Each structure stands twice: as structure tokens, then as C-alpha cells.
């Protein structure tokens with residue numbers, strides 16, 4: 001049976017903006033690659049002016065479902081789990097107080113219920129690698145913060161027979177990773193490449209927010225040069241959320257490939273021996289049989 005990596009995401013489109021090139025690479029190499037999408041993305045607005053036309057906003061949940069299906073197909077995801085909780089919506093300066101959100105928003109749901117749902121998926125599909133967001137969510141959206149929290153909890157609970165005994169046979173994944181979209185070294189390299197080439201850098205504000213003394217927590221750098229174009233195609237499949245003329249497409253794929261053809265991850269917990277830095281999420285897990 002193929003080795004399996006599971007990526008847990010908050011909204012439809014997050015799977016394409018975070019770790020998509022790594023997923024495409026793993027899928028092409030023969031690994032099982034699954035995505036869990038926690039929410040329905042119903043709070044998403046139309047962020048691409050070209051899609052702001054009659055009939056789209058009215059059908060948002062359905063449109064986002066179709067966009068996601070296309071993106072998953074482009075990436076080559078083998079299994080998708082859609083939990084469909086209600087998108088909490090983005091709140092500027094969210095500080096963890098759910099009172100500003102709808103009562104049935106994902107962030108306000110009973111945490112145990114969500115962890116149980118994830119544990120059941122992990123136990124029934126047995127991924128060796130579980131990937132989610134870092135502690136700060138990677139982005140201060142209530143659903144991203146909660147995504148981190150419930151995924152980490154599910155990683156630890158899935159192998160524990162005392163937890164959720166009715167949610168399947170216990171299974172402990174071997175590794176837990178946090179995905180990092182804006183690692184300091186990635187941001188610095190891409191920003192410098194923009195300056196050299198006269199491209200207006202979309203990364204200036206990220207660079208300004210970074211503390212130069214903070215150590216880089218990332219342990220694992222996956223080389224994804226051949227899969228960067230797939231990541232962009234997957235992102236463009238989310239046509240209502242992504243403007244092809246927007247700032248994220250200012251840096252051409254060829255430039256990204258030349259200056260930083262990696263995706264970065266932080267190994268947060270491991271039950272296998274591995275040595276740092278890693279070049280694959282399966283370092284220490286690989287057997288002679290390969291994927």
C-alpha cells in the first residue's frame with residue numbers, strides 16, 4: 001500500500017496556496033496524498049473582479065465546490081475529505097474571542113466534535129504524515145488558528161486507544177508537520193529577486209513584519225522546481241478567490257523556480273528517527289519499497 005501524507009486545510013483554496021507543489025510532487029511519485037477541507041468557504045467574497053458577474057455570488061458555496069474539485073484534480077490529490085463546517089469569516093485583529101463570530105461558525109463549534117471527526121478520518125485512512133498550519137495559523141484567520149489546534153490534537157489522539165474508542169482502530173501517524181508559506185529565507189530571496197528585476201514586490205510588508213533575530217523554525221525544504229507551475233494552475237482554478245492579474249502572480253513561476261524552488265515545513269513531532277535538515281516529508285519513514 002502506498003505511503004500516505006494528509007494535509008489538513010481550513011478553506012477551499014488553502015490547499016492550492018500552501019504546500020500544493022509538494023503535494024503534486026508526492027502524487028507524481030506515487031504517494032497517496034489526501035486533503036481535508038474543514039469549512040465550506042461560504043464567507044469568501046469574490047476577490048477576482050473578472051468573476052464579479054451576475055449569478056456567481058448567489059451560488060458561492062456551489063461555485064467554490066467546483067473550483068476546489070478542479071484544483072484537487074490539477075494537484076493530483078488522491079483522496080479528499082470535505083467536512084463542510086461553516087466558514088467563520090476573516091476578522092481583522094482576531095484575538096481568540098469567538099463572541100464576534102456567528103454561533104455556528106467553525107471556530108465556535110465544540111472542539112471535541114471536530115477532533116473526533118479528524119481522528120476518525122486518520123484512523124480509517126492511516127497517513128504516515130499529517131500536515132497542518134503552525135501555531136499562529138500562518139495567517140490570523142479564526143479558522144486557520146482552529147485548524148492548527150484540532151489537527152495537532154487529532155495527531156496525538158488518533159493512536160491513543162483511550163480517546164474516541166468509537167472512532168475506529170487506533171493508528172498513530174509517524175510525523176506531524178507545520179507548513180510554512182512565508183519562511184524568512186523564502187521571503188528574502190523572492191523579495192531580492194523582485195528588486196533585481198524591477199518587479200514591484202508583494203513581499204515588502206511580510207519582510208517588514210519579520211523579526212530578523214527570530215530563528216527559522218523550518219526543518220524540511222522540499223525541492224519543487226518541476227511542480228511550481230502546477231501550484232499556480234491549482235490556484236487559478238479558484239477563479240472567484242484568485243485574480244490572475246493580482247499581486248501573487250507578479251513574480252513569474254520561472255523566477256520562483258530560479259531563486260527559491262522549495263516549500264518549507266517544520267517537523268513538529270516525530271515518532272521516527274530522522275536527521276536535519278530534511279528534504280522530504282517521508283525522511284525516516286521510507287522503506288526499501290519506496291512509495
Ligand SMILES: [Zn+2]
Pocket residue numbers: 010011014141144
Ligand atoms: Zn483559509
